[in-house]
Amino acid sequence: xxxxxxxxxxxxxxxxxxxxxxxxxxxxxxxxxxVAFITERLELTPDEAQTFWPVYNVYxxxxxxxxxxxxxxxxxxxxEFDTMDEATATTxxxxxxxxxxxxxxxxAKLLSGLKDKITSKKTLVLLKAENDFRRDLIRKLRxxxxxxxxxx
Numbered sequence: 001x002x003x004x005x006x007x008x009x010x011x012x013x014x015x016x017x018x019x020x021x022x023x024x025x026x027x028x029x030x031x032x033x034x035v036a037f038i039t040e041r042l043e044l045t046p047d048e049a050q051t052f053w054p055v056y057n058v059y060x061x062x063x064x065x066x067x068x069x070x071x072x073x074x075x076x077x078x079x080e081f082d083t084m085d086e087a088t089a090t091t092x093x094x095x096x097x098x099x100x101x102x103x104x105x106x107x108a109k110l111l112s113g114l115k116d117k118i119t120s121k122k123t124l125v126l127l128k129a130e131n132d133f134r135r136d137l138i139r140k141l142r143x144x145x146x147x148x149x150x151x152x
Contacts, residue, residue: 031060034133041129042122051117056126059110066106070099 044052073095080088114123 055113
């Protein structure tokens with residue numbers, strides 16, 4: 001019996017580890033695709049690239065942290081929504097509002113940081129490229145999910 005329980009626990013831990021590894025692997029792949037997409041769209045000179053990427057990487061890391069926190073809040077909201085009292089709802093709403101403010105602040109810091117690094121037009125191209133990349137990624141993910149459902 002102990003062997004059976006140990007085997008089950010080992011399988012669960014291994015599955016969780018593989019799942020985490022796959023998530024990190026997917027995240028890294030998406031990041032690489034995003035860098036390539038933005039690089040192609042912006043057509044940066046070598047000097048521009050050298051000054052652009054450090055500023056953008058700080059922004060991108062900050063936004064990833066904010067989105068991780070947002071996903072955590074939304075997961076908690078979904079799991080507790082039906083039993084949530086007014087005080088918890090108020091706190092959750094404040095947390096969401098704070099995350100939105102952080103997004104705006106990160107974007108403002110990016111824009112001011114890029115002012116003397118790349119042209120205003122290239123900054124606008126960046127904003128469009130980010131939206132285009134996000135939209136294309138979501139479209140591809142939805143397409144994969146619908147294909148997977150059709151296979152079952």
